[in-house]
Amino acid sequence: MATKKMDDIVSLSKRRGFLFQSSEIYGGFQGFWDYGPMGVELKRNVKEAWWRDMITAHDEFTAPAGAPTSFNMVGVETSIIMNPQVWKCSGHYDLFHDMMVDCKATKKRYRFDQVRGRWATCTYGSADKPSDEKLYITTMAEDPEEGVVAAALGVFGLKKKYADKIEWHGGLTTLDTLSSDDLPNAVAPDVQEPGTFTAPREFNLMFKTIVGALGTDDDAAFLRPETAQGIFVNFKNVCDSSRVKIPFGVAQIGKSFRNEITPRNFTFRSREFEQMEIEFFCHPDSSQEWYSYWRDRRMAWYKDLGLSGDNLILREHHQDELSHYSTGTADVEYAFPFLPAGEYGELEGVAHRGDFDLRSHMEGKLDEKSNPLTLQLDADGNPKHKGSGKDLTYFDDQTRDRFTPHVIEPSAGADRATLAFLCEAYHVDEAPDDKGEMQSRTVLRFHPRLAPIKAAVFPLIKKEGMPEAALDVYRDLKQAGLNVVYSQQGAIGRRYRQQDEIGTPWCITIDGDTATDGAVTVRDRDSLEQVRVPVKEVTAEIQRRLRG
RNA sequence: GCGGGAGUAGCUCAGUGGUAGAGCACCACGUUGCCAACGUGGAUGUCGCGGGUUCGAACCCCGUCUCCCGCUCCA
Numbered sequence: 001m002a003t004k005k006m007d008d009i010v011s012l013s014k015r016r017g018f019l020f021q022s023s024e025i026y027g028g029f030q031g032f033w034d035y036g037p038m039g040v041e042l043k044r045n046v047k048e049a050w051w052r053d054m055i056t057a058h059d060e061f062t063a064p065a066g067a068p069t070s071f072n073m074v075g076v077e078t079s080i081i082m083n084p085q086v087w088k089c090s091g092h093y094d095l096f097h098d099m100m101v102d103c104k105a106t107k108k109r110y111r112f113d114q115v116r117g118r119w120a121t122c123t124y125g126s127a128d129k130p131s132d133e134k135l136y137i138t139t140m141a142e143d144p145e146e147g148v149v150a151a152a153l154g155v156f157g158l159k160k161k162y163a164d165k166i167e168w169h170g171g172l173t174t175l176d177t178l179s180s181d182d183l184p185n186a187v188a189p190d191v192q193e194p195g196t197f198t199a200p201r202e203f204n205l206m207f208k209t210i211v212g213a214l215g216t217d218d219d220a221a222f223l224r225p226e227t228a229q230g231i232f233v234n235f236k237n238v239c240d241s242s243r244v245k246i247p248f249g250v251a252q253i254g255k256s257f258r259n260e261i262t263p264r265n266f267t268f269r270s271r272e273f274e275q276m277e278i279e280f281f282c283h284p285d286s287s288q289e290w291y292s293y294w295r296d297r298r299m300a301w302y303k304d305l306g307l308s309g310d311n312l313i314l315r316e317h318h319q320d321e322l323s324h325y326s327t328g329t330a331d332v333e334y335a336f337p338f339l340p341a342g343e344y345g346e347l348e349g350v351a352h353r354g355d356f357d358l359r360s361h362m363e364g365k366l367d368e369k370s371n372p373l374t375l376q377l378d379a380d381g382n383p384k385h386k387g388s389g390k391d392l393t394y395f396d397d398q399t400r401d402r403f404t405p406h407v408i409e410p411s412a413g414a415d416r417a418t419l420a421f422l423c424e425a426y427h428v429d430e431a432p433d434d435k436g437e438m439q440s441r442t443v444l445r446f447h448p449r450l451a452p453i454k455a456a457v458f459p460l461i462k463k464e465g466m467p468e469a470a471l472d473v474y475r476d477l478k479q480a481g482l483n484v485v486y487s488q489q490g491a492i493g494r495r496y497r498q499q500d501e502i503g504t505p506w507c508i509t510i511d512g513d514t515a516t517d518g519a520v521t522v523r524d525r526d527s528l529e530q531v532r533v534p535v536k537e538v539t540a541e542i543q544r545r546l547r548g
Numbered sequence: 549g550c551g552g553g554a555g556u557a558g559c560u561c562a563g564u565g566g567u568a569g570a571g572c573a574c575c576a577c578g579u580u581g582c583c584a585a586c587g588u589g590g591a592u593g594u595c596g597c598g599g600g601u602u603c604g605a606a607c608c609c610c611g612u613c614u615c616c617c618g619c620u621c622c623a
Binding site for chain 2: 007010011012014015021024026027028029030102109205258260261262264269331338346349431432433434439441458460461489490491492493494495496497498500507509511512521523528530
């Protein structure tokens, strides 16, 4: 049922020009999508609503409802490719850049450095498969000491009571310490025979590229996996150039790239996607209030633009889901039709990130597991990834207080929001045909702010001066900056239905009476109601309705 | 990455070895004139892509790409 509806949304999206598969004529390309003429308008409207509501319409002299104080909001647009050190300090390089091995027998995939194991032999007589050849016995058990013994018993075919007959050679190590010559002697977890591991392969969740024409490995750079770091590394620039005072937010809209293993569910998980992110910098003492404020405000934003209460939830992460340096994270989630009933997909995450990000770029990559946070060190005791060494603390000249700001991060997916608005808008209802019989009607009930086309202008028939009068109305609306269309093709009812399918909120029809009474009909997409409006007031009327 | 299903006109799909089809959508003209499916005419496909078997392949076989579902992975 749910999937059925999603299929209908996917085919409508293609048929009416919302979304296409990328490079479709060449068979497509997994995880990449193109927006068509309607889709690009919808997505732009989503982004513009966000930018306007968060930045340009923000009043920095008045505390919005629910906010602890008034605050500043500014925007930036930072580059997609950045100094690779940014990703090393942020933690993305280590997190997104793994060597993986596959097991040919169990078809499981492991991180090379997370498989633990120990060299062993067993020449004991009652073993089913004694071996005087050293085997590297591996385990993924939570307790590797126990796990590796259990695995070895299985490999050698020994009863549990003979565990002491296994001869161990050295202590527990990780698989990545083995040379390529030794790897064939490793026994994969849940397997009885050695040699089922593939050679380790580089597994990049970040897209790698080359900067500089020679293209050696030293020139490797990455497409950003998130827009946030562009804001953090510009924290000082923004402070120095824009007279913002803490608390303030810096916003950015832009493309990010992740080499997802399983792109799926239409545009929900794509390899190229667009984010709308705010990093809100505040004093540590008030950070909890600001976290609550942004969480609730961002939730309300989706509601105001039409996502209904039943399909939208705010999910606070449990304590055990949080990084220890975060004192709160909440996801705004939507019940996408491709998900089973009762499941939700993330639209936006609002995270309290403490001072983790600014400190990372000052001091170097922090060990996420350390508490309090300390620098992550390499085997020689040096910083694993060196920070910028620049001072990213903030000096409040009123309170004479110097501190590292805490960060609240509302991070939204523009494509996910666009998809949610599209799914929410999709309805099949009933409307009468010209004989008064009910027929099914497909209609996209977009919030007028989001609708790709704001109004359509029709002459009732294409003669008696109606097309000319209609074109005058059309041009007035265009002059006012509204995205409107004109059509004189086919029966009037058909033209209404065509606009319903792309979610145009209003249709304006010039009829036989217009010439005498100077008025036109404005038809509402959702109620199907029609009211007569003087021609001279049509543009103002549409603008008034757009403002709500 | 693994397993299952699928890919034929813009959309939804029929077609199981012998001339490529339907409905809707689209275009032109006419008619009606405020809620799609009126009349006449028209355009539309290397049947996902590549290879093989065959006198002959949309159909059988192999490979490959993409989509959907379930695992796996991932926030």
